[in-house]
Amino acid sequence: MLKDKKIIVLGDRDGIPGPAIDECIKSAGGEVVFSTTECFV
Amino acid sequence: MDLENQQRIMDLSEKYGAENLVVILGGAEAEASGLAAETVANGDPTFAGPLAGVQLGLKAYHIFEEEIKNQIDPAVYDEHVSMMEMVLDVDSIVQEVKNIREQFCK
Numbered sequence: 508m509l510k511d512k513k514i515i516v517l518g519d520r521d522g523i524p525g526p527a528i529d530e531c532i533k534s535a536g537g538e539v540v541f542s543t544t545e546c547f548v
Numbered sequence: 549m550d551l552e553n554q555q556r557i558m559d560l561s562e563k564y565g566a567e568n569l570v571v572i573l574g575g576a577e578a579e580a581s582g583l584a585a586e587t588v589a590n591g592d593p594t595f596a597g598p599l600a601g602v603q604l605g606l607k608a609y610h611i612f613e614e615e616i617k618n619q620i621d622p623a624v625y626d627e628h629v630s631m632m633e634m635v636l637d638v639d640s641i642v643q644e645v646k647n648i649r650e651q652f653c654k
Contacts, residue, residue, distance in 0.1 A: 509619050513564045515557055515571045515606075517549070517584050522636060523574030523611055527628035531611060532572060534621035540569075541560055543553055545584075 510536035518544040549587045554597035557588055561604045571608035572616065576636055578644035581610055585645045589652035607653050610645045612638045 514537040518525030525544040532539050561569060571588050575581030583593065585608035592599040609616045611629060 508615060509570065512570050513560070513568050515560060515569060515588075516574070517553070517571060517608075518574040519576050519580070522576030522581075523629055523632055525574070528572055528574050528611055530628050531620040531624055534624040535616075535619040537570070540564065541556055543550070543556075544574075545550055545553065 512537050513540045514538060515540060516542035518542065520544055520546045549584055549592065549597065549599075551597040554587065554592060554599040557606070558598055558602060558604065561606060566605050569606055571606050573608055573610045573645065575610065575641065576632075578637065578640040581641050582644040582648050584608065585648040586652065589648060603652075605653060607649060608645060609649075610641055612636075613642050613645065 514532050516525050516528045516539055518528050525542040529539050529542050573581050573584055586593055587599055588604055588606040588608050591602045
């Protein structure tokens with residue numbers, strides 16, 4: 508499901524931040540096209 | 549969701565097509581994660597941003613969901629995600645994002 512897909516990453520400062528998710532997605536073969544870390548507070 | 553991010557997501561959806569995009573969330577709690585999933589699927593429920601009334605139909609998954617987790621290198625997952633998995637309410641986050649997907653995505 509991630510492999511060869513374009514991935515939008517919406518990380519959370521208080522949860523999993525964007526860069527951490529990016530690393531996971533790359534290891535699964537997905538291509539991150541946009542990554543951000545939001546603060547939902 | 550941040551208004552600028554809504555615009556970016558709308559632009560990317562036009563560029564790549566919704567069927568080629570997957571949104572991965574890292575939200576710390578169920579409500580915020582569900583809100584983000586709803587925004588990219590059915591439009592901004594707060595009617596504040598560019599996605600107000602725009603149904604992109606994008607599928608959003610939380611990184612905690614088994615079907616996502618299973619595809620990630622376990623060592624990488626352990627290094628970056630496992631610690632937060634221990635302190636957050638994984639079940640309610642996963643259930644909320646799944647509910648939104650079932651409600652709004654085909």
